[in-house]
Amino acid sequence: MSRASFPEGFHWGTATASYQIEGAWKEDGKGESIWDRFAHTEGKIRTGDTGDIACDSYHCFNDDIGMMREMNLNSYRFSISWPRILPEGTGTVNAKGIDYYHRLIDALLSADIRPLPTLYHWDLPQALEAAGGWPERDTAGRFADYADVCMRAFGDRVDHWMIFNEPTIFTVMGHLVGIHAPGRKNLDDFLRATHTVNIAQGEAFRAMRATRSDAKIGTAFNMTSCEPAGDSEADADAAERWHCFMNLWYLETALKGRYPDAFVNGTPFDKMGVREGDMDLVKVPLDFIGINLYTRTIVKHKPDDPWGLQAVPVGPMGGNDGPKTAFGWEVWPDALYDIIMRITRDYDTPVIEITENGCSYPDGPDSMNVIDDQPRIDFYRGYLAAVARSIEDGADVRGYHAWTLLDNFEWSEGFAQRFGLVWVDFEDPARSRTLKESGRWYGRVSAENGFEI
């Protein structure tokens, strides 16, 4: 293959998330989210940063769209802030919050960019956390109500929707590891949260379908290729369990109505709070599968662990062979090819959208205001070639969204990790934006629907 080429009508886009870019954390009636609370808590964010202002996209979204136009993009994956729509998580709808997303969606449509909203990219209303949060089963119903509000408000112009962003990551990081909001470190809370989120996915899907039967609805799953560390059967089994947990815990449930076999001693249904009939609630025919992928994971068998394994701690959790991004994540394009092909085989060639893929490097402008980020271009070349190869080999991939449009608030890392195709000056009150060389390159790829390898 000498050219990486993509089908006609392929969607080229970028992805962002409300808390990471919007700012305006308490403007126009927005309620507090768990990320507001977490970032405002001393010691939680490495740099002491918060998302109070972030990229100020709440006020500058037209500049964002200008950048997308410069890159010839035709899809934009953004997320809707639940507490902007429902400040208390439930009850009264905040008209000004609705209005913000109306303006954003209308501006995207007039720029010929497909709006692709995600309902939940981690900013749970703090009021719902106070009422028990994701470990509390009732939260699933509140989420379905919120999904319904969004579909009624925007469903006349938005055809493609995503329910969750990376359910495995926010349940693990927020409830078990504790380095993301709400900062819990409790195995039981975590197990219950995973089940509530699965029910919420099912309930939200049905609520949205009821309002608009022809909407296309998916979820953005965090995925990683799970490779056994050695040749032993124990390592191979461990890698398979990690695949079941990391990649399938919210996908196998939706598409097949069952939990995959991820735990050594069987699925802890009781601790998860699974009741009779629940597997009918979690089962929904998602219209497409969003894949967020950054790197691979090398897995080694290890007794005395709920999953019976250890993800080999190099890079910090990936492998050791490829170059590393600023975050330490290994650059490994085959991981994307492998996971697309595995999902294609195991779920009968579903529609796939790459909903995130990208890298952080500490770039900055030179004296001519040029941001020469060749390592990022190399990263995208590798991973996009992998996507093109998967399409050639029969996968039904419809779009690709680079993570991310703008350098932004990178969760517990604050503004220290720059993932953007656009450089943002966080010292400048206007948060001025400058296209990086990688952004220029990406713009040529989208315009030509491919590139020479």
Ligand code: GBH
């Ligand atoms: C995504 O999460 C989020 O959706 C997005 O909001 C975020 O800004 C973006 O990625 C960048 O972080 O330790 O080498 O094995 C990414 C979730 C989890 C992906 C950890 C990479 C392990 C790398 N990530 N993972 S390694």
